Every structure is written in structure tokens, then in C-alpha cells.
Amino acid sequence: MLQTLAVSNYRSLHDLVVPMGALNLVTGDNGSGKSSLYRALRLLADTAQGGVAAALAREGGLQSALWAGPGTLSRAMLQGEVPVQGTGSGDPVALRLGFAGEEFGYAIDLGFPVPYRSAFARDPQIKCESIWAGPFLRRSSVLVERRGPVLRRRHGRQWEIVDDRVSMFESVFSHPVDPQRMPEVLSLRETIRAWRFYDHFRSDADAPARQSPLATRTPVLAHDGRDLAAAWQTIVEVGDEEGLAAAVEDAFPGAEVLIEGGEGRLFLKFQQPGLLRPLSAAELSDGTLRYLLLIAALHTPRPPPLMVLNEPETSLHPDLLPALGRLIIAATARSQLWVVSHSSRLVAALRESPLCNPIALEKQMSRTTIQGQGLLDAPAWYWPDR
Template sequence: MLSTLAIANYRSLRSLTLPLGRLNLVTGANGSGKSNLYRALRLLAETANGGVVNALAREGGLSSTLWAGPEKITRRMQTGEIPIQGTPRQEPVALKLGFSGEDFGYAIDLGFPAPSLSAFTLDPEIKREAIWAGPFLRSSNLLVDRRGSMVRVRDGRSWRVVAEHLSAFESMFTQIADPERAPEVMALRESIRGWRFYDHFRSDMDAPARWSQLGTRTPVLSHDGRDLAAAWQTIREIGDVQALDEAVEDAFPGASVSVTNSDDRFGLMFRQHGLLRPLSSAELSDGTLRYLLWIAALHTPRPPPLMVLNEPETSLHPDLLPALARLIEKASKRSQIWVVSHAPRLIAALENVSDCNTVALEKDLSQTRIIGQGQLDEPAWYWPER
């Protein structure tokens, strides 16, 4: 489980360090930085999949994603005595992402490349990467240290160099993850690759989830929900069938869901009290279909270490949100859950959960801050120096 997330100089997240719990709820007004925080977490996940530079390119490159304000906001700027203005830069330009967890912590520092003859002058370079043991980085608990193209691994009381010519545009996760040379790198990479993000469930009339699909065993629902019927059947065969049926009953009293199989094409049928025949997924309302997708995602037989739900209330009637909150609460017993929402009814229901960690965001001089968090409330965090 992640205990701390830290971000520096990513869009409105000039400097943010937040504590995490088993169930995390991110709220705030429109424009407060909820989407930036979500995107920063996705960007962090891309380090383990070899796509962090490509992900930045899709956002317009490093220049477009960097904090656009001054390097430091002085007290006189905050009080309005002087206008917000740039000051002589004291530190190198850097986009930093990191987290600490129960076993390891990790941080990455991305910056502009040195002048060269390459045509890829806008590609950011990875300047530093570090893996450590414990809640925050110290010189004594550093396990894997990357500086530029060289990586060294702690070997007892000394260091052993395991790579000297790493590509500047690829994380060490994709270049030296080896069970013998760097087992910490491999273990952390596989953990990050297990993170799941759900924010693109489709429910329009052309949505793949509405139509029968060729089915195989599906312990993990796809990000767009196209294999809903196969995932539902997989849960019925190797998952918690009772919890699955209870989730349907909780949201739709008297209803039941079954799976059809015709020539290996799986479909979903929804039977509701008062109807003489079941409805196919093509006939369901957007809200009903999306809720069934959430049931399948949150009852996965293969729970991930971290599951991130971005605005799960989309297309749902407010009366369904308390049931969705109960669904999320139960899923948090098996996985760490991160929910981004601005639906008051869902927020209120989740905040009633005893161990819910609410992160309420606001904008102050265009930078995202956590409401009520003072300097003494921030978890201890230290970035690796270049």
C-alpha cells in the first residue's frame, strides 16, 4: 500500500506531498487540480511500462506540463505587496514524481536534455531515479541509485555498478529489472504494473459492452469495459459469487444478472422485477450499464495493489451513489482505492467510512493545495538531488 505521494512542478502541482490511506477520496471545486493529480499518478505508473516520455509528449511535452508560475512564491507575493513575477532561477528545471509504500519508495526527476545534434530536442531526460526502503529517502536507506546513464545498487556496505550506459529517455524499470542484479527494481516494477485506472467506461449505444463479444477467462475487466460479460462469468466461476449477487441486489432490488453464451460470444442479460423478459445489455440505460461495469471492476478475482477510479459517478442517478460507496468500501478491503469525485452524495457517503482519507483540493495563486494541510501536517519527504 502506498503511504505517501509527492509531486513537484507538474502543471498546478508546484509542490504537493500527501498522505494516503486504504481508501482515498480526492475532492475539490472545478479547476482545483483533481485532474492534474490523477494525471500525475498515471504518469508515475507509466515509468514501469516504458512510456513516461511518450505520455509527456501526448500532453504537449515537458514545457507544456511544467508549473507555469514562478519558481518561488514569496510572502510579499502572497500578501499582494508585490505582483507575481519571475525571479532568478536557483534550481534546475525539474518535473518530479514519487511515492513511498510499505516496502519501497521511488522517485524520478525529469528535465530538459543537454544541447546535442539529435532531432529529438524536446524529449525530456531522466536525470535521477532512486529506490529506497522506508517511509522517506535517506542516504542510509537508499537501495538503487540512478544518476544520468549510470545505475548502482547497494551491496552490503558498498555499491555495485550494474549499468553505465542507460538510455536517458527510458526508466531503469525497463532497462535493468533483473531478479539477480537488481531485485528491488523488478519487484517495484511489477507492483506498479499492477495498478489499475478506470476512467473510460463507455455506455453510448456503440459501446462494446452493449454487444456480445468473443469471451475468454477475464479476471481483470478491460479499461473500456468491452469484456464485461466474460469478466462477469469469470467472477461467477472463480470469484465471490455471493458478493456479486449482493452488489446487484443492493443497487437494483429484485434484479439479477446472467450471462449468455452462443458460439463463444458472451452477452449480459439483466432481469428486473416487473418485466416479462430480461433485457440485453444493448437495452440498458447508460447508468445501469455503467453500474454493472463498476460491479465487475470492483469484484475482480485478481485484486490489484492500487485501483484508481476517476469520477465513477458519471451517468449514474444520485440514488445509486450510496450503493456505489458501499461497493467501493468493500473493494478497499482487498485493494488500495483512490476515488476522484465531485458528486456531493458520493463524497458524503464515502466520508462516512471510518478509514476514508479525504484529500480536499483548492487553488491558491494558481497552485493546488490541500485544504487544511499545514507544513507540520505534510509527511516527511526528500527528493534525490541531481
């Protein structure tokens, strides 16, 4: 389980260190930085997929994603006694992301390349990466580090250079490594790749979830829900069928979900009390469809180490939110959860859990902070040197 998430110089996240628990509930006003924190998690996930530079390009490039304020905000600036102005520190441009758990920690530092003639001269370079043992970065706990093109590993009390020609535009997770020499790289890469993100399932008339998927075992619901019927049937056959039915009953008393097959495809049917026939996925209301998608996602037979739900309350009737809260809380027995929400009713339901770790964001001088977190309250965090 992740214990700490750290972000520096990414959009409004100038210098944020977030403590993490089993159920992390991110709230805040519009513009407080919830989406930026969510995107930072997505960028960390992209490092293990080899696409962090491409992900930044989709956001408008590194220049667009960087913190636009001064390097240091003095107390006088925060209190409005003096105008906000640059500090002239001369520090190099650095967008840094990292996390730490009980076993391993990881950090990446991205910056601009040294000026040279190229059509890709503004493409971000990876200046530094570090993998360490335990929840805190110490020089003695570093297992693998990469500075520029040089990748090395700790071998006993010495450092061994693994490669001195690593691409400056790809993470160490994209580099071919010997599992015997650097097992922690492979272990951490597979862990990050297993993180799962669900962000605004479509529910319009042409939504993928309203289609009939091929009849193939599906232990993990697709991010767009296109294989809902197959994922549901997989849970029935190899997962928690009783928990699945109980989740439907909790939200829709007396209702039942049926999966029918034909011509190599699966069809989801929703039977409700008082109806002479079940409704197909194409006939379901937006809220009912989205709720069934969330049930399937949270009852996966292959639970991820981290599951991220971005505004899961979208399109749901307020009366469904207490049941959704119970559904999410129950899922913490299988995965670490990260939930971003605007709904006061869902927030209230989730905060009933003793495992809930509330993260209330706010803006101070355009900089995202955590409400109530003083200088001594943030978890210990140290960035690796370039």
C-alpha cells in the same frame, strides 16, 4: 499500501505531498487540480510500462506539463502585497514524481536534455531515479539509484555500477536487470504495473461494453469494459459470486444479471421485476451499464494493489450513489482505492467509512494545495539529488 504521493512542478502541482490511506477521496472545485493529480499518478504508472516520455508527449511535451509559476512564492506574493514574479534562482528544470510505502519508495526526476543537434532535442530526459527501503528517503536506505546514464546498486556498504550506458529516455524499470542482483526493481515494477485505472467508461450505443465478447476467462475487466460479460462470468465461477449478486441487489432490488453463451461468445442479460424478458447489454440505460461495469471492476478475482476511479458517478442517478459508496468501501478490503469525485452525495457516502482519507484540493495563486495542510502537516518527503 502507498503512504505518500509526491509531485513537484507538474502543471498546478508546484510542490504537493499527499498522505494516503486505504480509501483516498479527492475532491475540489473545478480547476483545483484533481485532474492534474490523477494524471501524475498515471505518469508514475507509465514509468513501469516504459512510456513516461511518450505520455508527456501526448500532453504537449515537458514544457507544456511544467509548472508555469515562479520557483518560490513568497508570503507577500500569496497575500497579494507584491506582484508574482520570477525569483531568478537558476535551478534546473525538474518535473519530479514519487511515492513511498511501508516497504519501498521510488522517485523520478525529468528535465530537458543538454542542448545538442537532434530532432528530439525537447524530449524529456530522466536525470535521476531512486529506489529506497522504507517510507523515507535517507542516504543509508537507498537500494538502487540512477543518475544520468549510470545505474548502480548498493552492495553491502559499497556501491556497484550495474550499467553506465542506460538510456536517458527510459526508466530503470525498462532496463534489463538481474533478479538476483536487483530484486527490488522487479518487485516494484510489477507492483506499479498492477495498478488499475478506470476513467469514464463509455456507455453510448457503440460502447465496447455493449458488445458480446469471446468466451474467455477474464479476471481483470478491461479499461473500456469491452469484456464485461466475460469478466462477470469469471467472477461467478472463480470469485465472489455472492458478493456480486449482493451488489446488484443493493443497487437494483429484485434484479439479476445472467450470462448466456452461444457460438463461442457471452451475452449479458439484465432481468428486472415486472419485465417479461431480460434486457441485453445493448438495451441497458447508460447509468445501469456503467454501474454494472463498476461492480465487475470492484469484484475482480485479481485485486490490484491500487485501483483508481476517476469520477465514477458519471451518468449515474443520484439514488445509486449511496449504493456505489458501499460498493467502493467494501472493495477497500481487497485493494487501496483512489477516488476522484464531484458528487456531494457520493462524497458523503464514502466519508462514512473510518478508512476514508479525504483530500480536498484548492488553488492559491494558481498553485494546488490541500485544504488545511500547513507546512508542518505534510508527510515527510525528500527528493533525491541529481
